[in-house]
Amino acid sequence: MMVARIRLTDGPDLGNTTYAQVVHGPDQSFSYLPIDDPFRRDAVSAPVTRPVPAAHAELQAPCEPRVVLGMAHNTGPDDRLLAPQAFHKSPHSVIGPGRSIELEPEQTQVDGEAELAVVIGTRARRLTPETALAAVYGYTCANDVTDRAAQVSDSRWTEAKSRDTFTPLGPWIRTDLDPTDLTVLLSDQRDRGTPAHMTDLARNVTEVLVYLTSVLTLYPGDVVLAGAPGRSLRLRPGDTSQVSIAGIGDLVNPVRQTETTPPTAELVNITHSGKVAHR
């Protein structure tokens, strides 16, 4: 089953957001069948009940995680020599398909990374190799956007990974999928990319989940980025970055330059009395 989160762009329920099953029609067409929020026990009924034609809906990020974790150095067999290590991405950095990845003018070393996103379905703590995959609701595509320059200067990676729009997710969640041997592809309008395989990762999804839940509890709707098995691609304004995973679909996001230039904290020196001294 494919589960999307959609916002209605037409009809009497205009503006409503709901989870929905993706239903394929007789030809290439498909529609959305609204369902209750699969990540909340206390979910109220879906705000829409009739099937929604694809043209009347806009895909949103397919879940609303409170926690998004990525795996550091999980890109090749040699990384197995290192202890597993996780980083947070801000859940506010999540965007849906079609939304723009935004770069500040000074951000010239930002890469896209194509990764399998694991969407958690149950409260998950101390998972074992035998129970890990049973805690998964499904899988979607992620673009783990990363500022390489900030990654060097900020060892916590918050500046590199947690900026607004740096975690595109979508287009929808596939609930029945074996994550051990998927093909993952990152491409843009210049570069068709090179297919990579989940088997190229240092640690597979089961190992990642066993590690993470040995440290902390994950909850329904949380997202784990499993690591990038392939190479990254530099993002520039005007690009169209695409993550494709066989069996799920394509996640496409344009790249653009942020419109406003931020005031930087370095320009002012604020005294502890709250006074501002420009220098």
Add this chain to the structure above:
Amino acid sequence: MMVARIRLTDGPDLGNTTYAQVVHGPDQSFSYLPIDDPFRRDAVSAPVTRPVPAAHAELQAPCEPRVVLGMAHNTGPDDRLLAPQAFHKSPHSVIGPGRSIELEPEQTQVDGEAELAVVIGTRARRLTPETALAAVYGYTCANDVTDRAAQVSDSRWTEAKSRDTFTPLGPWIRTDLDPTDLTVLLSDQRDRGTPAHMTDLARNVTEVLVYLTSVLTLYPGDVVLAGAPGRSLRLRPGDTSQVSIAGIGDLVNPVRQTETTPPTAELVNITHSGKVAHR
């Protein structure tokens, strides 16, 4: 105003959770006056409407952040020489007053740190020194529990900072407070602690918010830990760790050893086919 989040432990609304204003009575007594969720525009009305005696309620963490950020190296004037740096704590690590901080048997180098927690009240991006404090809903006490051993082995600090129960918050949010010159005290049953002052931090609350929102957007209910102006205290099972901030109150949490020993990921080697090889 003091704003708490309470769970009712008695009466017809047993089990309900609501935000509430703390109302002081004629003597030392106080009660709670339920209010709507201050962090949601679409908040439904509070589930309880009558005043609740203090004895009929249990304090919860005073907000439900999606993002909890702390400031690295913001503990003394010398830290101003370093660029500001933020780390995430999992929002699932948040616990309320009275709840236990849990340590695994092997965690013998875990410290408490007393910090001012800044609770965000508005969508906040590119704050300036002039606008920063206007984005704040209020302030509460935080215990930024940190595993020193994990801090050394995991440079992303996820293992050191994001474990379950590692972010006690409370007892309530004070909405009218000047954060520039507060006294912060960490103590336990052995050590009365040494009062520290917010003016001892390398960067004050305004500077921290200007920096963070130059990188990313904060939303209502998000929490920023401003840094520990004083020394930390080692936590051991059986301890009672207390954070006291003048003008807010006391946040008290017992420390205990986790009851179950976790299965560790290192014990098994999982092949990419999903098979498990014990070694």
